[in-house]
Amino acid sequence: MATFFGEVLSVYSRAVDEDDGEELEEDEEDEQxxxxxxxxxxxQLQWSPEVSESLRSGNKLQCSDFVLAVGHNASSFLSVYVLTPAKWDAVGRALVWNERSRAGTGQSSEESACVFHRHKDxxxxxxxQVTCHIAEDQLFQWTQKVFDCLQHRQLxxxxxxxxxxxxxxxxDYLCSSSAPFLRSLHTTAFSDQPVCQSLEQPNIVTGLSAAVLNHCQVHRIAAVVYQCYSDVIGPDSVTMATYKPALSKLGKSIQLDMSPSTNVLRKFVRTTEIQSNLYI
Incomplete structure (x- = not known):
């Protein structure tokens, strides 16, 4: 800067430099x-000691049938019709933290995690069984990590x-009013006949089911999604029973208890209660 006497002075602007420093600090804080x-x-995947040791040795889980239940009715169906009568071991879980699921904060409830069971025989x-919310940015990560632990041959x-x-x-209004009902969508590697009709356009599969189906399509794994459309909120015995044909072709490896006891059903079926009523 030049003065009135012709002398040139170097100018130091504290305001500009301080602002730049603050912006840099903010950028570093935001990045952190x-x-x-x-x-x-x-x-985060947490496996049992036996499975963890096998995975650390470079061995993947030998898996011929992988059944994934997404949602309370699907998960409750497995608990009532499959897991109860058979002998299963809980061998791991996937912990997920997001704005709707707090499994990563130390909670031990199985409601907040994805639980893996393996048949003893x-x-x-x-x-x-997946009953927690998995955010969009976690779907690919969940699918990639889980399937990296499984062998893909004959899966x-x-x-x-x-x-x-x-x-x-x-x-067709009558079709949608006949809920609950099943619709299917499968990969090109799936050679069996689905137990229900295919999902009609423009309907789509979303969430974890879509992520798994897409992963299987890319890696040429035989996979089928059975989507149950229901008109109730929460676990319902009628909706649960709708899933029974979906596992009918898995043979003797998964045996269904066609007549579960009332006590077992009561553990998973939530009775709808009126929270408030103007006339009460």
Missing amino acids: IRRELEEKREV HPSVLIC SVTVLSDSSVADYKTA
Whole structure:
């Protein structure tokens, strides 16, 4: 800067330099927050000591049938009709933390995690029950990590998925009013005949079911999704029973208890209660 006397002075602007420093500090803080949030939202797999030791040795889980239940009705169906009568071991879980699921905060409830069960007599049969929310940015990560632990040769995947009948699009009103009902979608490697008709366009499969189906399609794994459209909220005995044909072709490896006891059903069926009423 030149003075009135012609002398040139160097100018130091504290305002500009301080602002730049503050912006740099804010950028570093934001970056650190993003890194911590990414670490917190990372899907964590926790396996039993036996499975962990096998995976550390470079061996993948020998799995011929992988049944994935997504949603409360699908998961409750497995608990009532499959897990109760047979002999199963809980061999692992996937912990997921996001804005709707707090499994990564130390909670031990199985409601907040994805639980894996393995059949004692048929160790190649694996079941996973998912009742927690998995965010969009965690779907690929969950699928990649789980399937990296499984051998893909001769692997067959069956996905049972809950969906609201309000999301079902059809020109036939009578069809949507007959809920609950099943619709299927499968990969090109799936050579068997689905137990119900295919999902009609423009209906789509979303969430974890879609992520698993897409992964299986890319890796040429035989997989089928059975989506149950229901008009009730929460576990319902009628909706649960709708899934029974979906596992009828898995043979002796998964045996269904066709007549579960009332006590078993009561553990998983939630009675709908009126929270408030103007006339009470």
